[in-house]
Amino acid sequence: MFKATIDAELFKDAVDIVSVLVDESIFSTDEEVIISKAVEPANAAMVILEMKKNAFDIYESDSHELGIDLKRLSTVLDMAQRGDMVELELEDHKLKIVMGGLRYHLSLLDPSTIRKIPKVPQIQLPAKVVVDGSTIQRAIKAASTVGSYVALGVEDESFYIETEGDTDKLRFVLGKDELIDLQGDDVRSLFSLDYLRSITRSRAFGRGIVTLEIGIDYPIKISFSFADDKIRALYIVAPRVEAV
Amino acid sequence: MFKATIDAELFKDAVDIVSVLVDESIFSTDEEVIISKAVEPANAAMVILEMKKNAFDIYESDSHELGIDLKRLSTVLDMAQRGDMVELELEDHKLKIVMGGLRYHLSLLDPSTIRKIPKVPQIQLPAKVVVDGSTIQRAIKAASTVGSYVALGVEDESFYIETEGDTDKLRFVLGKDELIDLQGDDVRSLFSLDYLRSITRSRAFGRGIVTLEIGIDYPIKISFSFADDKIRALYIVAPRVEAV
Amino acid sequence: MFKATIDAELFKDAVDIVSVLVDESIFSTDEEVIISKAVEPANAAMVILEMKKNAFDIYESDSHELGIDLKRLSTVLDMAQRGDMVELELEDHKLKIVMGGLRYHLSLLDPSTIRKIPKVPQIQLPAKVVVDGSTIQRAIKAASTVGSYVALGVEDESFYIETEGDTDKLRFVLGKDELIDLQGDDVRSLFSLDYLRSITRSRAFGRGIVTLEIGIDYPIKISFSFADDKIRALYIVAPRVEAV
Structure with missing residues (x-):
């Protein structure tokens, strides 16, 4: 079970953090947080996005691995008008996205087909x-x-x-x-x-x-x-x- | 004889109603109204534009079939500045278009070369x-x-x-x-x-x-x-x- | 020696006068003025730009022939923000361009490789x-x-x-x-x-x-x-x- 409500523009900004680097990514959800880690194809740049539960107006989630086509998700979020809230819900293995009168069923990607999440290197920098x-x-x-x-x-x-x-x-x-x-x-x-x-x-x-x-x-x-x-x-x- | 004066922006909006669907169209004028009916090449969509005499500041017309290249007409109207009036006049088989100091002679197309005006179906919808x-x-x-x-x-x-x-x-x-x-x-x-x-x-x-x-x-x-x-x-x- | 400071936007406007016609040009400097004369490849259009010493906030110059790649110079000046001053200085056969924290070293072109400066025709027009x-x-x-x-x-x-x-x-x-x-x-x-x-x-x-x-x-x-x-x-x- 995954159900969340958030300001559409804020969610768009969060998704863009990952989409500037890769086209698809796994969003790992649990009770407290959504995390998406991704590495671009040449392995030279990596991104970690973290959205805490309290960034959302409503947030309820079990542990899920949601395979997201970031371009499609961005296109849907682009339909938002200023001030719109977006409701997200996992339904029949699709991500249901509701904004105003608009309802979108986004197919999820099989997480096993997405580039493996890399181990984040622990580095101290001077x-x-x-x-x-x-x-x-x-x-x-x-x-x-x-x-x-x-x-x-x-x-x-x-x-x-x-x-x-x-x-x-x-x-x-x-x-x-x-x-x-x-x-x-x-x-x-x-x-x-x-x-x-x-x-x-x-x-x-x-x-x-x-x-x-x-x-x-x-x-x-x-x-x-x-x-x-x-x-x-x-x-x-x-x-x-x-x-x- | 055809002579008419109208707000340039308003005329542009009217022309666009037809030009979103077809590139050329016949504008049929008479004493009371200008009507343009057109059907797009695949016969799946049809448009009827009607401009009444009183949409114009000046309007005098006999019956004419004016074959209009809509792209050229739009390009001319794009030269208008906010608030400009456009004067239209049939002169030597061309449409003379005057806006401010600008005078444009638009060649008319032979109406017989333009897709036949379709009969508008009379349909009642529930x-x-x-x-x-x-x-x-x-x-x-x-x-x-x-x-x-x-x-x-x-x-x-x-x-x-x-x-x-x-x-x-x-x-x-x-x-x-x-x-x-x-x-x-x-x-x-x-x-x-x-x-x-x-x-x-x-x-x-x-x-x-x-x-x-x-x-x-x-x-x-x-x-x-x-x-x-x-x-x-x-x-x-x-x-x-x-x-x- | 060439050293000058001028409002970046003003300098951009001056450079554009030449760059609308040619890609490279010689800027001839002396104690009083910078002059750039250029003719486009087909010899059908010619430009003469003259920037007087007092267009600059600071201006000190000997006689120089600076071969300028106008596109590169424009790209640098595009980085200016409104109100920025640009400092220009001839240094090691490059033009040093300083705007705010930004320092750019622009290679100069060999003046002998640039189309000859034409003689400006003296014509009286009626x-x-x-x-x-x-x-x-x-x-x-x-x-x-x-x-x-x-x-x-x-x-x-x-x-x-x-x-x-x-x-x-x-x-x-x-x-x-x-x-x-x-x-x-x-x-x-x-x-x-x-x-x-x-x-x-x-x-x-x-x-x-x-x-x-x-x-x-x-x-x-x-x-x-x-x-x-x-x-x-x-x-x-x-x-x-x-x-x-």
Whole structure:
């Protein structure tokens, strides 16, 4: 049994956190929480979405593994009008979605056909940067007009995003004053812009306060929460080895 | 002789009623009214536009059959700025269109080359639904993300729009309270979404109060009017036989 | 040495004056002014951009020939936010561009690889029309939906823009009252719409007061200025010989 009611726009924002990276995902529900973990096909970027029971107006659930076609779910949620509530219910192995006069029966995917949920690596990272998501969004968008890879780093009490194209070079620097928080050591890691572009493009990312945890040629952790911390997003992206 | 002056935006809205379904059409004028009847190539959907003399600021006309390339006419009308009046005049077998300092001579098509105007079937339908056009617009748009056909029907004092895709199912229900009027028997007919998508996408449709007349596996009549009833639109769409 | 600071949006508007016509251009700087002259590949349209020293907040320069990839420069300037200042500096044979926390190193092109700067023809033209750029923008856009060539002319104390397609004809007339100024003789010259479409589409053109100097089957001069006359644009377009 699974039955839940939530603001449609909020649910859309949560689903998008996963859909920017993968097309299908398993939503694991239990009495307290819905968690969706997914890894993109090249195994270089991973997402963990967590929606606590109290993010919902109504929430009752046993343990289920719901295989979701994220594009179809997004299309349904796009039909919502501002202020609409969405009722979700597991019914005859389909997810029934009700918004206003609209009733949608979404077929569920067989969880065994979806890429295995990866083990989330436990990593400690030496530097932490806290900053407006919109600033990162803008910098990554700018960087992707120049090159294919981007270095994120900390140096001289500043956070930087740097990229090099065939001929041009772009560096975006934020001093301690322009950041919400900056802690730890000098670090630098290189990432594919494709993944960062995807991750940063969701509406919830642009609205939130984002924490970046960075190491030296090591994976990056990118996290933020919304709806009073009741919905949490964590991305882990593998580094590229920098050409010498 | 044909000479008429009308608000450019209003005329654009009227022309669009026909142009959503066909590319060329005959505008038949006489002393009292302009009527354009057209049927789309597969003979499954028909439109009748009626513009009364008093929808115009100036209107003088003998009987004419004007063969109009609707795309070209729309392109000209798109040049209008809010509040512009458009003057239309038959001159040297062309339609002269004047808006502000702009003068356009639109070639007329030979009426004999345009699909024959069909005889409009006289049909009585057992159920009638009156509803905001914008609601139908939204439901049809939603339905077309799911399937290719849509059933419109009345059941339990409610109007519904229903569609089934390969795996998913969508049902949009409006109770008596959410409708402006609902009369008659329980009915259900199936239609191609292509035609309903075209018909419902015009600006005038979205702004108007729409009357749907529905039968059991029978054509649907969709009508609305604007400019104080001086401009009227009627669509008739043939049903699809439902697979059992 | 070249070092300059200017409002980013203003600089973008200036660069666009050249970039609507060509992809690369030489910016010639000296102590007093930056001038960029360019001719499009078919030699039928030419642009001269002049930015005076006092259009800049800071301006110090020796004589330089800076080969600019205009698309790349525009992409960088697009990253500006309203109110941003942009600092430009010649550094290690690159143009360093700083806006807020963003630092961009733009490779310069070898000036010898860029199309030779043409000699600007000294021509006197018998008629002059002064008019809002937005009016010309709108008329040229309308004309380009009809034909490939457009005649600009003066007749009966009015300025007109006229075009003929395969079947249709458009004429846009502005009387003396609707113009800022009209002087000189009756004239008429025919031009390719491609060039006029390009020239008229920049934001600065649409905002400015534009002077058109026209002859009989002769080149047209199109000029305007902005930023209190500190930035000036001049286009010269060769005529098409009219088919008889």
